[in-house]
Amino acid sequence: MSKSIFRKKSITKILADCASGFSDAEHSGGSSLKKELNVKDLTLMGIAAVVGAGIFSTIGLASFNGGPGVTILFVLTAITCGFSALCYAEFASRIPVAGSAYTYAYASFGELIAWIIGWDLLMEYAIGNIAVAVSWSTYFVNLLEGFHIHVPLYLTMDYYSAFTAHEQVLEFTKNHNLAAITDTIKEANIAWNTAPGFGGLKLIANIPALAIVVGITYLVYIGIRETKKATNAMVILKIAIVIAVIAIGFFYVTPANWHPFMPNGFGGVMKGVSGVFFAYIGFDAISTTAEECRDPQRDLPRGMIYSLIICTVLYILIALVLTGMVSYKNLAVGDPLAYVFNQVHLTKISGIISFSAVIATASVLLIFQLGQPRIWMSMSRDGLLPKIFSKIHPKFHTPSFATIVTGFVVGVPALFLNLTIVTDLTSIGTLFAFVLVCGGVLLLPREAAKAGRFHLPYINSKWIVPALFILCAYFFRNGIIGLFDGTHNKDDLPFFLFIGLSAVLTVLAFVKNLSLIPVLGLLSCFYLMTELGYTNWVRFLVWLVIGLDIYISYGYEHSLLGEKIAPWHKQAKKISMIGAILAIFVVVVFDPQESVTMDVIYGLLGFALGYLVVYSGAALLFSVFQKEKAE
Template identity: 35%
Template sequence: MSLWEKVTQKGDVKQYLKKDLKLEKTLEAKDLLALGIGAVIGTGIFILPGTVAATAAGPGVILSFLIAAIVCALSAMCYAEFASALPVAGSAYSYGNLIFGQIIGWVIGWALILEYMLAVATVSVSFSAYFSAFLKGLKINLPQAISGPINLKQHTYINLVAVLIVVLITIMLARGMQSSMKINDWMVVVKIAIILIFVAVGLFYVNPKNWKPFLPFGLKGVNAGAATVFFAYLGFDAVSSSAPEVKNPQKNMPIGIIGTLLIATILYMAVATVLTGMMPFSKLNVADPAAFALQYYQLNWVAGIISLGALAGMFTMMVTMIYSSSRLVYAISRDGLLPGFLGKINESHLPNNSLIAVATIITLLAGFVNLNQLAELVNVGTLIAFSFVSIGIIPLRHHKDLVNEGFKVPFYPILPILSFLLCLGLMTKLRPITWLAAFIWFVIGLVIYFGYGIKEK
C-alpha cells in the first residue's frame, strides 16, 4: 500500500460500530442535555452580555446572541445528523476518518484534543480564582505558593485548587457514567436556577430607557458582537462524543445537541435583556457586569449567589470536556493512531486508561503553566472540526454503507455549505499569533502521525 493510499484510507463503518458495542449504554436525552448545557453555559453568561454590549453592540447584544445561535445551529444540525447516522465514539474525529480518510480524521482529532484539554485547563484556573475569592469572603487565605502556575518572581509553584478540581472530576468519571451524571445533572439544575434567580430579581430593576438607543453602533455593531459571542456557545459538539453510550442514539442525540443550543440561546438572551435593562450599556465594561449591576442596586445577596452559579457552571463544563476528551483519545487509540493501552476498556466497560492520561496532561497544564496566551487556541480546534463536519454531510449522504433513519439536516445541501462558509469566515477573525501557535501544534501532530500512527495502522 502506497503512502497516499495509507493516509486516505477510510475506516470501516461496521468495524467501528462493532468495537464501540463494548461501551455500556446508560445515557438518556436528559443526560445529554445536562452534558451540553454544562459545557455551553459557564461564567461567560454573566460576563459577555455586559462587556459586548459596552464595547460592540449596545442593547443590540440581545440580537448578537440570536445571530450567533443561528450560525451555531447550522453546525449543530450537521453534528446531529452525523451522530444519528454514526453513533460512534470520537465525535468529529471518527466522522472525518470514516468520510474523508485517515489523515483528515487525525487532523480533526488532534485539533479536538487541543480544544478539549486546553479548555478544561483554562476553566480550572478560573475555578481556582473564583474559589479563592469565595474563601477570602470566609476570611480564609490560601498560601501564595499554591495559588498559581510556576513563577519564581511571584513565589508561586502550583495552582493546587485547579489540580484538585480536575482530580476530583476524574475520580467521579472513573466510577461510571450513571453516578457521574447524577452529580452533573444536579449541578446543571443549580446553575440554571441561579440564572433564573438573576433574571427574576433583575426584572424588577429594569428601566426601558436603558434600551434606547437599541442599536447605538448600528447593525455593524450587532454583527461584531455576534462574532464575539459565537464562542460562548462552543461545547455542544462535545455531546456527540457520547454517542455509543447513549440509549436510542438516533432519537436522543439530536435532542441533546439541538436542545442544548436552544436552551442556551434562551438563557443567554434572557440575561442580556435584563442586564442591559438594569444599567446603561456604557457602564457594563467591567470584569463582572452582572455582579456590578446587582451591587449597584444593593442586591449583594444575589451577587453572592451568582458566584456560586459561576463555580457550578465551571464544574459542569469541566465534567463534559474531560469526559469528551477521554472518549476522543480512546477512539483515536482504538484505531491504532495512539498507543493501544489508551484504547482499552476495563471490566466496568469504561475507557479509564484514556481518562487517566487526559487528566494527567490537564493537571500539568492547569497546575504549572500560564495559559493566558493560549486560551484562544480552543477556538481553532472548534472551527476546524465544525468546518469538516459541516461539509462532510455531503459525502455522508452518499456513503454506500450508511442508512440514516434518524435526523437529517433540512435544505440539503444549502445549509451544510452555508455552515462551512460561515466557519471559514470566523476563522479569519482569529489573531495571527493564534494561528502561529496552532501551526506549531499541528506540526507536532503530523510528526506523531507519520512517526507512529501511520505505522501502527
C-alpha cells in the same frame, strides 16, 4: 503514501467494529462501555457543557464592546452553532460511535484529516478545560473571600502572570508612572513578593485549579452513571439560579440603557465573537458518549439541539438584563453579573451568583473531561494512538488510562497557565472542527429518511448560496475592495481565505446542488475563524503541524488500515529530526519578533515544519532509490 494517508474507514466497518467491541475486548478483557444515557440526560449534559464560564465572565467584555447589540451576536453565533449541531446530528444518527468529529472525518475525508481533527479536538476539550479550571479557581477563591476565608495569592495564580506583573511594577516605578499600575497588577505583584522561593525560583501555582481537575477526573473515572447523576444535579441547580437572576434583574432594568443599541457599530459587536463563541462551546461534546446512549441514533441529535436552544434563550435574556441594568460602558469587568447586582445594592444576589459560577464551571469541566478520553479511545482503536488508550476498566466500564492521562494534560498546565491564551486557542480549534464536520456531511451519500432516526433535511443550495454570495459582496463591498488596495497586512490573510472559500463553495453549490445547511454551517464557522486574529491562526498552525509530526512518527506506521511500512520510513524519520533541529536553530537566530511568546511560537513552527519538509524530502529520495534499485 498520498493514497494511504487518505484511506477511509467505511461507515459499515466503523459500526461493525463498534458492535463487535474488537478493541475493548482485545485490551480490556471483554469490558465495554455501559449504556446509561437517555435524551433527558444528554440534554442536561449539553447544557452542562455550554452554560459555564461564558455566561459569567466573557459576556461582560463582549457587552462592553458591542453594547446591547451583543444579543445579535448571541443569535448569529447560535445560528452558526445550529447549522453545525444539525450536521453533528446527521453524523451521530449514521455513526453512533464515541469518536465524535474524529470518527466522522475518518468516514468522510480519510485518515490524515481524521488525525488532524482528533488532534484539533484536544484543543477544544483538554486545552479548553485548562481555561475552565483556571476560571473555576477564580470563582472559588472569590466565593471563599465572601466567607472571609483568605487563600494566599501565590497559591491561586499562575507563575507567568505573577512574574509579568512584577516586571511591570518595576518598569512603571522606574519611569514614575504609578498610575498605570492596576489593581490586577498589584495583586499579581503581591503574589510574587509573598511567594516562598528557592534562589530565583518562586513557588507560585494555581492549586485550586489542580484540585478541581483531580476531583472531576476521579468522578469521570469511576463511571458514567455517577457522572450522569452529578451532571444532572449541577445543571438543575445552576439553571434554577440563572432563571432567578434573570427574573430579579428585569425589575431593575432601565430601558434607556439599551440606547444606542449598537454604540460601536457592527464591528464593535463582532469584537466579542471569540468570547461569545467560547460561551457556546461544548454542545458537541455529548456526541462522544454515543456508545453509552440507550438509543444514540434518536437521542443524541435531540439532546444536542434541545440543549442549544435552551442555552441560546438563556444567553439572550442574560445579555438583555446585563446591558439594561447598567450602561454597557461599565461592563469591562471579570464578573459582570455580580457587578451589576452590586450596583443596584443586591449584594446577597452577588453571593448566589458566585456560588452558581462555581457550580457552572465545574459542570463544564466534567463534560469536557468526559469527552476527551473517548476521543483518544477511538483513535487508539484505529491504531493511531497506543493500544493502552482504548483500555476499558473492567469494574467502572470507562476508558481508564485515557481518563488519567486527560487529568494530567489538563491539571498540570492549569497550575501555570493564564486564561487569555487558552481561550482563543479553544475557540479556533472548535470552529475548525465544526468546519470539517459540515464539510464531511457534504461528502456523505444521500439516504432516505428512516423512522426513529434523525435525518438532516435537504434544501437545494443551487440558487440560494450564489444569491447570498452576491448580496454579501454588495453590502461589504467597501471592505472587500479595501483588501485589494495595496494597504492590507497579514491580519487580512484569514479573510482572504474566507473570500476564496466562499467563491469555491458558491460554484460547487450551483454545479453540484449541495445541501444548504452544511454549506451555511461551513461558511459561517469559517467566517468566525477569520475574526479571531492572525496570531491565533499562527498558533493554530503550529498546533496542527506538531500534530502532523506525531502522525508521521507514530500514527501512519501503526494504523490498522495501513500496510507494512517500508524500511525507508524509519530512516526518513531519523533524518527529519536533524532537519527539525536545524530549522528551529535558524528561526531562533534570525526571528525578528520582540515578543517572547511569538519567539516560542515561531520556534515551534520552525521545528515542526523542518520535520515535515525534511521527512518528505528524505522519504521521496528513499522511495526513488529503492525503485531504481528494484529496476
